[in-house]
Amino acid sequence: xxxxxxxxxxxxxxxxxxxxxxxxxxxxxxxxxxxxxxxxxxxxxxxxxxxxxxxxxxxxxxxxxxxxxxxxxxxxxxxxxxxxxxxxxxxxxxxxxxxxxxxxxxxxxxxxxxxxxxxxxxxxxxxxxxxxxxxxxxxxxxxxxxxxxxxxxxxxxxxxxxxxxxxxxxxxxxxxxxxxxxxxxxxxxxxxxxxxxxxxxxxxxxxxxxxxxxxxxxxxxxxxxxxxxxxxxxxxxxxxxxxxxxxxxxxxxxxxxxxxxxxxxxxxxxxxxxxxxxxxxxxxxxxxxxxxxxxxxxxxxxxxxxxxxxxxxxxxxxxxxxxxxxxxxxxxxxxxxxxxxxxxxxxxxxxxxxxxxxxxxxxxxxxxxxxxxxxxxxxxxxxxxxxxxxxxxx
Ligand code: ATP
Ligand code: AMO
Numbered sequence: 001x002x003x004x005x006x007x008x009x010x011x012x013x014x015x016x017x018x019x020x021x022x023x024x025x026x027x028x029x030x031x032x033x034x035x036x037x038x039x040x041x042x043x044x045x046x047x048x049x050x051x052x053x054x055x056x057x058x059x060x061x062x063x064x065x066x067x068x069x070x071x072x073x074x075x076x077x078x079x080x081x082x083x084x085x086x087x088x089x090x091x092x093x094x095x096x097x098x099x100x101x102x103x104x105x106x107x108x109x110x111x112x113x114x115x116x117x118x119x120x121x122x123x124x125x126x127x128x129x130x131x132x133x134x135x136x137x138x139x140x141x142x143x144x145x146x147x148x149x150x151x152x153x154x155x156x157x158x159x160x161x162x163x164x165x166x167x168x169x170x171x172x173x174x175x176x177x178x179x180x181x182x183x184x185x186x187x188x189x190x191x192x193x194x195x196x197x198x199x200x201x202x203x204x205x206x207x208x209x210x211x212x213x214x215x216x217x218x219x220x221x222x223x224x225x226x227x228x229x230x231x232x233x234x235x236x237x238x239x240x241x242x243x244x245x246x247x248x249x250x251x252x253x254x255x256x257x258x259x260x261x262x263x264x265x266x267x268x269x270x271x272x273x274x275x276x277x278x279x280x281x282x283x284x285x286x287x288x289x290x291x292x293x294x295x296x297x298x299x300x301x302x303x304x305x306x307x308x309x310x311x312x313x314x315x316x317x318x319x320x321x322x323x324x325x326x327x328x329x330x331x332x333x334x335x336x337x338x339x340x341x342x343x344x345x346x347x348x349x350x351x352x353x354x355x356x357x358x359x360x361x362x363x364x365x366x367x368x369x370x371x372x373x374x375x376x377x378x379x380x381x382x383x384x385x386x387x388x389x390x391x392x393x394x
Contacts, residue, residue, distance in 0.1 A: 001041055011047040011054070011077075016040065054080055068380065075385055075394050083224035086217035087382055091370045093214055095161060097206045098182050098364075105198070107157040107184060112146035114163060118344025120144045121293055125166040127177075139165035142363055144295065145348040147185040148324055151359045152351040157186040161366075171388055173378045174316060174368060178387040182369075185361035192297070192307040192323035195360040196283055199311055199319060200236040203281065207232055210373065218374070227375025230313065231274065232281040239273070240286045241305070247272050258304065260291040263316075270315020285309035294334045297323040297360075307360070313372035321362025328352040 008014065017040040023032050052074045071078040078084060099109070119126040121141040131137035140146075143160050150158045164181035188194045207230060210218070221227075239247075248255045248265060251272055255265060273282055289298050289306040299305040308322035325331045328349050335342050335349070342349065370382040380386045385394055 001038070005038075005041055008043060009047045010050055011080075012043055013045040013047075015042045015044055050077060052077055054078075068378070072380060072386065072391065073394070079384075081224070082220040084381075086214075086220035087370060087374065087376075088384060089217045090210060090214050090221070090374065091366065091382060093210060094206060094366060094369055094373075095180075095182070097209055098159070098161065098202070101202050101205055102157075102159045102184060105157070107159045107186070108155050110143075110147065110150050110155070110158045110160050111162065112140070112143040112150075112160060114140045114165070116140050116145070118341065122338055122340055125168055127165050127167045141166055142181060143183050144293075144363070145345060147183055147361060148295070148359065149348060149351045151185050151187060152354075152356045157184070159184045164363075164365075169389060171390070174371070176367060176379055176383055176387055177389065179368075179379075179383065180366035182364040182366055183361065185359060187357045187359050188323065189358075192285075192309070192321075192360045195321055195323070195362060196236075196238060196285065196309055199283060199309075199321070199362060203311075204232065204234060204236065207281070207373070221374050221376075225374070225376055225381075230280055230373055230375075231278060233277070233279045237273070237277050237279050237282040238309075239282060239284055241284055241288065242286065244269050244284050247276075258288040258290060260287075266312065266317065267315035270312055280314045281312070283309050283311050292322065294338045294340060295322075295324050295331065297325050309362075311362075313369070314375065316368070316372055318368045318372060319362050319364045321360065323358065323360035326352055326356040326358055328356075 016036065016038050018036045018038040021035045021037070023035040028035065052070055054077060079088070103109070115131065115137050116139075117135075117137060119138055119141060121144060126141060127139040129137055129139065142164055143162060147158055147160060160181070160183045162181055162183075163178055165178050166175070168175045168177055184195075184198065186195065186198070211229065242257065244261070245255050245257045248269055251268065253265060253268055255261070261269065269284075270280065274280055285308065286299065286305050287308045287310070289296065289304060292306050292308045297307045299307055306322065308320075310317050311319035311321075325334060331349055331352060332342055335345065367379050367382040370376075371379050374382075376382060380388070
């Protein structure tokens with residue numbers, strides 16, 4: 001039996017029969033919990049020679065020791081490490097908390113189509129494909145249009161957890177070509193602040209829950225990828241875009257007050273906010289209208305700004321949200337101004353013609369939330385089977 005066992009390859013699955021006892025601590029290491037005197041041994045599933053060493057995958061990335069690409073090529077084995085299993089258990093909790101919290105707040109879960117006639121967000125990052133009978137179609141870049149249409153259908157409050165497709169053309173540490181979108185849309189009574197209130201209670205609740213209930217998983221991730229716990233406040237900090245621009249200017253950074261912030265400036269602002277307010281989770285709102293999607297509602301008091309917001313963890317965006325335009329004429333005007341072919345979204349625009357309530361919502365990238373909560377440096381680590389410009393398998 002010993003000879004047979006010594007020939008078994010690593011990661012083979014075996015059944016054994018034997019006598020279990022407490023180990024002699026003087027002989028066994030402190031980590032050994034049990035001793036088994038094996039009487040019978042059966043091989044249930046024999047593993048072939050491993051293409052990567054799981055011990056290497058379980059260490060921090062070291063050059064020449066099964067780098068990230070090799071590990072992703074062999075993702076099933078790579079996922080067997082404690083850190084990776086921890087990451088996806090945490091991810092599962094994030095999705096569960098998102099669902100449970102919204103259901104308790106009266107939101108209805110919906111499932112919108114992923115095959116649509118035109119682009120849902122505009123821009124170039126659209127996967128185009130041939131639909132049946134030769135019709136052109138796109139993969140949805142977000143459930144944006146249909147979640148708003150569900151509000152026009154009188155659901156009041158809706159949410160969706162689903163795949164989102166973006167034909168991103170370059171590799172970055174935080175972009176995927178397919179990711180999981182956590183989306184909400186809701187009627188609003190007074191202002192888009194009601195949507196930011198949901199962001200606040202949902203995420204403070206989520207972070208509290210993860211810290212309290214995922215200790216083991218967080219520890220497994222931390223052992224391989226050391227990180228500091230996320231600093232956040234019981235009431236999420238809200239700054240206006242103009243305040244953010246001023247803080248950057250005061251720190252000597254050149255900023256266009258009516259432009260968007262690039263990744264570097266977002267990170268810098270994150271550092272300034274942490275030093276000044278002691279939080280790594282905050283909301284930046286009232287963005288210039290010109291840098292937001294066509295469906296974003298301009299501010300009443302100054303149409304150069306918009307009722308919109310982004311939310312950041314450790315200086316990187318995890319959420320975009322806004323009040324939407326519910327007036328069809330204004331929607332047509334804003335879509336045309338952005339070069340969108342209005343015919344491709346005519347059914348969306350028509351749904352605002354028969355009495356549409358003021359409404360707003362937001363979209364969250366699930367992989368980004370987990371990446372940034374765990375202080376990880378790359379979104380591939382939080383996507384089970386990542387899709388990027390160079391990766392369609394496994
Ligand atoms: P979203 O798509 O929701 O806006 P985002 O994080 O991609 O999320 P953007 O406003 O598109 O935010 O981009 C912010 C910055 O991120 C850009 O100024 C640019 O520096 C960088 N960036 C965005 N997309 C890419 C990309 N595909 N490749 C490289 N850099 C990108
Ligand atoms: P936006 O385009 O900002 O907004 O996307 C929402 C959130 O999705 C995540 N995200 C991504 N994650 C991984 N890879 C990508 N390529 C990628 N692109 C975006 C980010 C981002 O904050 N319809 C609006 C949302 C709304 O207003 O309701 C939208 O899609 O975390």
